[in-house]
Amino acid sequence: MMPKAAFFTALFCALTPFACSSEGGPGVKVHREKDYFEIALPSGWTPQEEYTGLSSDEKKIYGITLRGPSAGAGPAAKLEAYYYAHDNVMDKTSAKFIRVHSSPVPKSGAAFPRALKAEGDKVGGLPAKLFSSVSSGRNTAHSLDAKRTELWESFAVIPAKRGYYVLRYSAAPDKYEAGFPLFEAFVSSFKPLLK
Amino acid sequence: MKLKIKAVLPAMLGAALAALLLAPMSPAGVLTEPESQIVVDCRKNITPPAGELSPVKAAQCVDKFNANGGALMEKLKTDFPVLVVEVVARNNALLDLQSMITKYDGINLAKSLSRVIENPDCVPCKMGLGPAPEKLSPWVQSHFSSDLYGWYNWSVRSWSAIGNMRAGAMSGPDYKYTPESWGALTLLKRYDNLHDWAKKETDRLAASAALAGGEKSAATDFKASADNLKIDLEPLNDRATIKKLDDMLKDLSGKASALKPVKPSAADQKAGEMTASASNLAASMAAGGGKGYLDHGFDNAPVVAGAAAAAAPSKTKDFKGVPITKGQAAQLASRLASVKDGKMQGLLASELKGTKAGDEIIAFYENPKYAKSGTNKMSLGFTKGKDELKGAIGWWSGSAQELRINSDVVNAYTRERGITPAQLLKDPQLLKDFTTYVAPVFVHESTHQRQGAWIAENGLDYNTYKGKKSAPYQMEMETEAFGMDAAFVAEKTQKGGAGYLNKIAWWDRADAERYLEDGVEGIRTEKHTYDYYAKHTDSIPGAASKELQAATYSARRVVYLENKLKTTPGEMTAKDRAELKKCKEELDTRFSWYRQVLKKSKDDELKLQDWRGQMDPDGDVLSAIKIYSLAPSGGEK
Numbered sequence A: 001m002m003p004k005a006a007f008f009t010a011l012f013c014a015l016t017p018f019a020c021s022s023e024g025g026p027g028v029k030v031h032r033e034k035d036y037f038e039i040a041l042p043s044g045w046t047p048q049e050e051y052t053g054l055s056s057d058e059k060k061i062y063g064i065t066l067r068g069p070s071a072g073a074g075p076a077a078k079l080e081a082y083y084y085a086h087d088n089v090m091d092k093t094s095a096k097f098i099r100v101h102s103s104p105v106p107k108s109g110a111a112f113p114r115a116l117k118a119e120g121d122k123v124g125g126l127p128a129k130l131f132s133s134v135s136s137g138r139n140t141a142h143s144l145d146a147k148r149t150e151l152w153e154s155f156a157v158i159p160a161k162r163g164y165y166v167l168r169y170s171a172a173p174d175k176y177e178a179g180f181p182l183f184e185a186f187v188s189s190f191k192p193l194l195k
Numbered sequence B: 001m002k003l004k005i006k007a008v009l010p011a012m013l014g015a016a017l018a019a020l021l022l023a024p025m026s027p028a029g030v031l032t033e034p035e036s037q038i039v040v041d042c043r044k045n046i047t048p049p050a051g052e053l054s055p056v057k058a059a060q061c062v063d064k065f066n067a068n069g070g071a072l073m074e075k076l077k078t079d080f081p082v083l084v085v086e087v088v089a090r091n092n093a094l095l096d097l098q099s100m101i102t103k104y105d106g107i108n109l110a111k112s113l114s115r116v117i118e119n120p121d122c123v124p125c126k127m128g129l130g131p132a133p134e135k136l137s138p139w140v141q142s143h144f145s146s147d148l149y150g151w152y153n154w155s156v157r158s159w160s161a162i163g164n165m166r167a168g169a170m171s172g173p174d175y176k177y178t179p180e181s182w183g184a185l186t187l188l189k190r191y192d193n194l195h196d197w198a199k200k201e202t203d204r205l206a207a208s209a210a211l212a213g214g215e216k217s218a219a220t221d222f223k224a225s226a227d228n229l230k231i232d233l234e235p236l237n238d239r240a241t242i243k244k245l246d247d248m249l250k251d252l253s254g255k256a257s258a259l260k261p262v263k264p265s266a267a268d269q270k271a272g273e274m275t276a277s278a279s280n281l282a283a284s285m286a287a288g289g290g291k292g293y294l295d296h297g298f299d300n301a302p303v304v305a306g307a308a309a310a311a312a313p314s315k316t317k318d319f320k321g322v323p324i325t326k327g328q329a330a331q332l333a334s335r336l337a338s339v340k341d342g343k344m345q346g347l348l349a350s351e352l353k354g355t356k357a358g359d360e361i362i363a364f365y366e367n368p369k370y371a372k373s374g375t376n377k378m379s380l381g382f383t384k385g386k387d388e389l390k391g392a393i394g395w396w397s398g399s400a401q402e403l404r405i406n407s408d409v410v411n412a413y414t415r416e417r418g419i420t421p422a423q424l425l426k427d428p429q430l431l432k433d434f435t436t437y438v439a440p441v442f443v444h445e446s447t448h449q450r451q452g453a454w455i456a457e458n459g460l461d462y463n464t465y466k467g468k469k470s471a472p473y474q475m476e477m478e479t480e481a482f483g484m485d486a487a488f489v490a491e492k493t494q495k496g497g498a499g500y501l502n503k504i505a506w507w508d509r510a511d512a513e514r515y516l517e518d519g520v521e522g523i524r525t526e527k528h529t530y531d532y533y534a535k536h537t538d539s540i541p542g543a544a545s546k547e548l549q550a551a552t553y554s555a556r557r558v559v560y561l562e563n564k565l566k567t568t569p570g571e572m573t574a575k576d577r578a579e580l581k582k583c584k585e586e587l588d589t590r591f592s593w594y595r596q597v598l599k600k601s602k603d604d605e606l607k608l609q610d611w612r613g614q615m616d617p618d619g620d621v622l623s624a625i626k627i628y629s630l631a632p633s634g635g636e637k
Helices: A004-015 A094-101 A173-188 B005-013 B015-020 B033-045 B055-079 B081-103 B106-117 B133-143 B146-155 B163-171 B179-183 B187-210 B216-236 B239-252 B266-289 B307-311 B326-336 B347-352 B356-365 B368-373 B407-416 B421-426 B428-457 B475-501 B506-527 B531-536 B540-549 B552-567 B574-615 B620-630
Strands: A029-033 A037-041 A061-067 A078-085 A129-138 A148-160 A163-171 B002-004 B030-032 B338-340 B343-345 B380-383 B394-397 B402-406 B463-465 B468-470
Touching (some): A029 A061, A037 A078, A078 A173, A094 A129, A094 A148, A094 B506, A094 B620, A148 A173, A163 A173, B030 B033, B030 B055, B033 B055, B081 B106, B081 B133, B081 B146, B081 B552, B081 B574, B106 B133, B106 B146, B106 B187, B106 B216, B106 B531, B163 B187, B187 B239, B326 B347, B326 B380, B326 B407, B326 B421, B326 B428, B343 B347, B347 B356, B347 B428, B356 B428, B356 B475, B394 B428, B402 B407, B407 B428, B421 B428, B428 B475, B475 B506, B475 B540, B506 B574, B552 B574
Parallel strands (some): B380 B402
Antiparallel strands (some): A029 A037, A061 A078, A148 A163, B338 B343, B394 B402
C-alpha cells in the first residue's frame, strides 16, 4: 500500500500543472495553523495574503485560503481550511455555518455540484457534515451591464469541542469536477489538533 | 529598559542615515531597545540591494508600526519623519504587491498591478520593483513558489512566457515588436495586442474551416487552434469572437479541414495550459449568467398601470419605452428625498426607516453638526451616466457634492414594466415600488456621502480637486458602501420576504447573498475584482504607501527647517516658520488619515458583522434569497 504522503504527492503531481517541477520533485508542504490543525498544501496553489480588515485574532477565525491556477477573468478556484473559534465574528456554531452555506437543490434537474464522500462521514477522525452548494454573485460594480456569476462549492464541516473546522472548495461550475479530486486529497490530509 | 533614540538609533542605522536624523529631540522621542530594533530591521527590509524586500518581514513591520493606534509611528514622526515615512510607505507597498500577486492572476492581476506600478506615484518602483512588470519577476521568484513565478510571468504576458506562436505574431509585420519594445508596453496594451491578433486569427481560421473536409484529425486541430485563440479573447471578454469560434467548431462537426491550420507549438500549449480555465470559466459564466439587464428586451412591453405592472411585467411588440425628461427627473428626485427643517422626508425616508442601515443614513441627513458644515446636503438627482459613468447605476461625486442615480435606470425600469415616466410619477403605488427598487443604490451612494462628511469632520480632506477637498479614495470605502446596501437588503428581506425580493434588482439580491454568506470579507474579496476597482481603487496598504511616500518632501523640509531652527534660529524667516508649520501639519494629517482609516475599516467590519448576526441569526433570510434566486424569474431580473 502506498504511504499516505506518497499518495498525496502522486495525486497533487497528477492534478496540478506545475506540481512536478524540475527542482527535484513536488514534495507536499504541510501547513500547521497554530494549535488548531495541520493540512497538506497542493503544489501550484497559492496561499492568499490579505492585510485589510479584521485580523485572524480579531475575527477568531484561523486558517488558510489557497488560490488555484486559473488565469481567467473570473474568480479562481479556491481551497480553504479554517478553524472557527466559538466566539468568532462570522457564524458562532457549525449548525449556523451549514445552514448559511447550504443551498436548495433545484427541482428542475438543473446541474448541481456533487458533495464529498468520506468513510463513516468522518474527516480527520471526527464526524463531519459533508455537503455542496451553489453560490451566486455578480461580475461588475453597480452597473446595468453586470452579469450574474455562479460558484460551485463543496464543504466538510467538522464540529470541535469549542468551535468547528471548515474545509471548503469553490470553483466555477465547469472547473469543479477537474479540481474535485484535489479537494478530496486536501480533506484526507486534514489533521485536527483540537478534539 | 528605555533608551534615548538620539543616542542609539543613529549608531544602529549607520553614518549615512545618521546624517539624515538630525532632528531635534522631543519628549516623545524615546524608543525602547526592541522598538529601535524594529526600526532598524524594517528600514533594512525596504532598502535594496542589502534589504530583502521580504513581504513576510513587511507584514511584521506594518503590524508593529500599526500596533496600539500607531504609537511607534507617532514617536518616530516627531524626530525622524523622513525615516518613518519611507519605512511605513515601502513596507505597505510590499504588502500590497504580495496581496495582489497571491490573490489574483491573469488579467485581474494585470489590472491591479498596472494600477500600482504604472502610476507616476509608484512606490514599489523606488525599490526597483517596476515600472516594467518584468522588474518584479526576480522578486516573485525569490519570495514565492516556482509555480507562482511561472503564473506571474504569464499573467503579465512577458515575452519569454507568451510562447512562440504569440511572440512570432507580435514580432511579425502587423506588430513589429521586439522583446525590448514589448517589455516597454503597459500591461493592458499587451493584452490588447494579443486580443487584436486573436481576433484576426479567428477570421482566418473561420475562412479555412469553411473549406474544410471531413477528417477527424483536422477537426481536432481546429479545436486546438480555437482553444488557443480563446486564451487571448477571454481576458477582454470578447464574447462575439468566441461565439464565432464556437459556431465554427459546431459547423465542423462531422467535417474536417482541407486547409489545416498551424498547430500550436509545445510552448504555446504550455501557455494554453496555464489559461485553459479562462475559456472554460467564461463559458460557464455565459451559461450560468445569461444576459445582462438591458438585454432582456424590455421594449415591446404593454402599457400596464398600477402595482400589477411592477410585480408582473409583460411585453407587447409595440412598446419601446419613453425616456424620462429633465423636468420629470427633477420631480422624481424631490418626491423621493428631501430634507426640511432638519428632517429627511420623501418616499426614500419611509423606505429606509426601521432598518439598521437605513436609520443610520436618515440620521446622517438629519445630523445638525453636518448640516452646519454643509456636508450632508441632500442632493439626489437622476442624470444620464456618460463616459466612465455609462451603465453605472448610481454615483456620489465628492467634487460636485451630488448623489446621482442613472436616468437609464428609470428608463429601463419603466420600459420593462410597460409604463411611462409620467405614469410612474402619477401612480402612488408605482412610485412606491420604484422607491423600493432604487433604495439599495441610494443607501450605497449616501454611504459614500457620509464617508466624505466623516473625512471633513476629522480634517482628513487634504486633497483638493476642482476646488473641493477630499481624502484619498480607497477600497475600504467601497467595502463599507456595499456592506451597507447589502445589510439594508438583508433586513428588508427579513421583514418583507419574497414580496420584497420581487421588487428589487437581482444585483442587490446578489450583494445581500454575498454578505449573508461570507460577511464583509466576502464582499471585500469579490468587489475588488470588478474592472473599475481593480484598475482604479487601491487597497488600504496600497493607498497608504502612496499617501505617505507623497509626504516625503514635507518630511525632508521638516528635518531641514527644524535643524535650522535649532542651529541658527536667527536665520529662520517668517516664511520658514510658516513652511515648517505647514509641512508638519501635512505629515500629521497623512499619518492621521492612515491611522483613522485603518481603525474605521475595522470598526465598520465589526458593526456589519454584528448586524449580520442579528438580522439573520438562523440563516433563514439567506435561504429566502437563495430560493428566490433559483426560481425561474429570480436570476437576472
